[in-house]
Amino acid sequence: MKVPDNSNLVIFGASGDLTFRKLVPALYHLFQTKQLPDCFFVLGVGRSEFSDEAFRERLAVYLRDEYALSDQDLSGFLPHLHYLALDTQNAQAYASLKHRLDVLYEHYNTPHNTLFYLATPPSLFPIIPRCLAAHGLHEEHSGWKRLIVEKPIGYDLKSAIALDDALHEVFREEQIYRIDHYLGKETVQNLLVFRFANGMFEPLWSRNYIDYVEITGAENIGVEERGGYYDGAGALRDMFQNHLLQVLAMVAMEPSAAINADATRDEAAKVLQSLQPIQKDDLQERVVLGQYTASVVRGESLDAYRDELHVKPDSRTETYLALKLFINNWRWQDVPFYVRTGKRMPTRVTEVVIHFKSSPHPVFRENAPHNRLIIRIQPDEGILMVFGLKKPGAGFEAEEVSMDFHYQDLGETKLLTAYERLLMDAMNGDATLFARSDAVKACWKFVEPILDYKAQQPAVYGYASGTWGPREADELLKRDGREWRFPCKNLANTDYCEL
Numbered sequence: 484m485k486v487p488d489n490s491n492l493v494i495f496g497a498s499g500d501l502t503f504r505k506l507v508p509a510l511y512h513l514f515q516t517k518q519l520p521d522c523f524f525v526l527g528v529g530r531s532e533f534s535d536e537a538f539r540e541r542l543a544v545y546l547r548d549e550y551a552l553s554d555q556d557l558s559g560f561l562p563h564l565h566y567l568a569l570d571t572q573n574a575q576a577y578a579s580l581k582h583r584l585d586v587l588y589e590h591y592n593t594p595h596n597t598l599f600y601l602a603t604p605p606s607l608f609p610i611i612p613r614c615l616a617a618h619g620l621h622e623e624h625s626g627w628k629r630l631i632v633e634k635p636i637g638y639d640l641k642s643a644i645a646l647d648d649a650l651h652e653v654f655r656e657e658q659i660y661r662i663d664h665y666l667g668k669e670t671v672q673n674l675l676v677f678r679f680a681n682g683m684f685e686p687l688w689s690r691n692y693i694d695y696v697e698i699t700g701a702e703n704i705g706v707e708e709r710g711g712y713y714d715g716a717g718a719l720r721d722m723f724q725n726h727l728l729q730v731l732a733m734v735a736m737e738p739s740a741a742i743n744a745d746a747t748r749d750e751a752a753k754v755l756q757s758l759q760p761i762q763k764d765d766l767q768e769r770v771v772l773g774q775y776t777a778s779v780v781r782g783e784s785l786d787a788y789r790d791e792l793h794v795k796p797d798s799r800t801e802t803y804l805a806l807k808l809f810i811n812n813w814r815w816q817d818v819p820f821y822v823r824t825g826k827r828m829p830t831r832v833t834e835v836v837i838h839f840k841s842s843p844h845p846v847f848r849e850n851a852p853h854n855r856l857i858i859r860i861q862p863d864e865g866i867l868m869v870f871g872l873k874k875p876g877a878g879f880e881a882e883e884v885s886m887d888f889h890y891q892d893l894g895e896t897k898l899l900t901a902y903e904r905l906l907m908d909a910m911n912g913d914a915t916l917f918a919r920s921d922a923v924k925a926c927w928k929f930v931e932p933i934l935d936y937k938a939q940q941p942a943v944y945g946y947a948s949g950t951w952g953p954r955e956a957d958e959l960l961k962r963d964g965r966e967w968r969f970p971c972k973n974l975a976n977t978d979y980c981e982l
């Protein structure tokens with residue numbers, strides 16, 4: 484990738500989990516592989532008091548433990564990290580940020596190109612830009628200024644619009660980079676290359692040949708320490724509204740005239756704007772909500788969701804969601820998309836399954852093959868094609884076989900993590916893999932009736948931890964004569980989910 488021009492990163496929320504677990508490891512790897520510019524600094528901001536040295540030492544402890552790095556490994560990187568204690572809600576306090584930035588720009592002798600990264604609680608997302616503007620820190624006369632915003636981008640349509648308005652008071656849309664880390668995943672990007680670099684799949688990619696599409700985003704973990712946040716969000720807001728709808732957009736969008744921020748995001752937004760709203764009367768039939776219950780999984784006793792830390796004991800929050808949706812356009816009219824996501828599933832897996840229609844005149848009625856294309860986003864990233872061949876021996880019987888490609892077969896190529904890729908893209912001013920305002924609003928617009936439905940306290944079905952969700956989710960497909968793909972080859976060991 485292109486090494487960005489000299490530029491700097493200010494992280495609001497630098498003492499938090501995201502900075503430790505994702506941002507700093509990503510920056511370290513980019514530094515170590517010489518992908519960062521010659522002159523760059525990171526200024527962490529938070530309320531906690533740290534000197535630069537104490538901040539570096541805290542991060543060093545984490546990096547040494549998690550990544551088995553030595554002091555020597557870290558010696559070149561750590562001096563680029565700085566810290567400023569600041570109450571982010573207090574506009575006046577930003578005078579000290581301005582001063583500190585001026586000192587650092589001069590010390591590093593770098594242009595004032597700066598990325599402001601909002602890694603704070605979302606309530607601060609509208610406040611920080613205003614405070615930056617109060618001190619002219621958003622002005623671009625001596626270098627570009629960009630803003631990275633983490634999820635959640637709003638809590639519903641109204642709050643997403645309000646947040647957008649607040650961001651746009653200070654930053655132009657092209658300066659705003661909304662992170663959806665799914666878009667930073669190599670295999671999600673591969674959906675575009677797979678579809679649009681090959682002439683052989685695209686002609687089949689429509690209602691004429693595709694029967695239905697399945698999208699699964701399963702996690703094997705529960706809510707862990709995030710119960711406080713998750714109980715107010717649920718699977719609909721946490722996974723579906725953002726990550727899975729972005730994946731769906733990549734699967735369903737029209738080929739763009741070019742791969743750049745405007746052209747690609749125009750097409751993604753069009754798909755999301757074409758989602759057919761689920762009518763009130765259909766919600767009960769088309770949306771299944773579930774919540775995990777206690778269970779013993781591979782010898783380990785796991786708590787029910789309601790017994791998790793910071794979760795209300797009578798919580799009705801869904802840890803599982805399955806739904807059936809349609810896209811109203813020429814390519815996809817009447818093709819169902821079945822999307823499911825859940826916590827405490829048997830394994831961690833994200834995949835898209837394209838189910839093709841059967842041949843128009845099925846001469847091999849016995850065992851007629853069911854053509855499928857499985858695009859595995861994680862883990863064991865790859866693509867599997869299922870088709871029929873003649874069963875060896877007498878007669879003409881068909882049997883299903885598969886051809887598969889695994890990313891790992893490409894050899895030692897180290898894939899960039901999502902945060903590495905997205906940080907680099909933001910520094911390079913490439914917004915292709917960031918969610919645009921119109922797409923985010925379209926997602927919320929589609930989700931809004933489901934949020935209203937949830938507010939009416941519909942049934943939330945229990946499912947034992949370590950299973951594929953409630954029975955009612957199987958019924959959703961069974962009613963249409965279909966079933967979810969079982970994503971693991973090895974039924975006995977779902978720890979590792981082979982393609």
Ligand SMILES: NC(=O)c1ccc[n+]([C@@H]2O[C@H](COP(=O)([O-])OP(=O)(O)OC[C@H]3O[C@@H](n4cnc5c(N)ncnc54)[C@H](OP(=O)(O)O)[C@@H]3O)[C@@H](O)[C@H]2O)c1
Nearest residue numbers: 496497498499500501529530531570571602603605633634
């Ligand atoms: N963690 C993840 O994996 C993850 C994944 C996706 C999205 N996100 C999003 O990223 C954001 C940060 O998440 P997190 O998990 O890192 O949260 P966290 O661990 O709670 O950290 C929040 C950070 O914000 C700072 N902060 C809170 N109030 C502040 C204030 N008034 N002024 C200045 N700083 C303040 C805290 O520092 P002080 O206490 O020192 O003030 C801390 O550094 C959230 O919006 C979250 O939704 C996180």
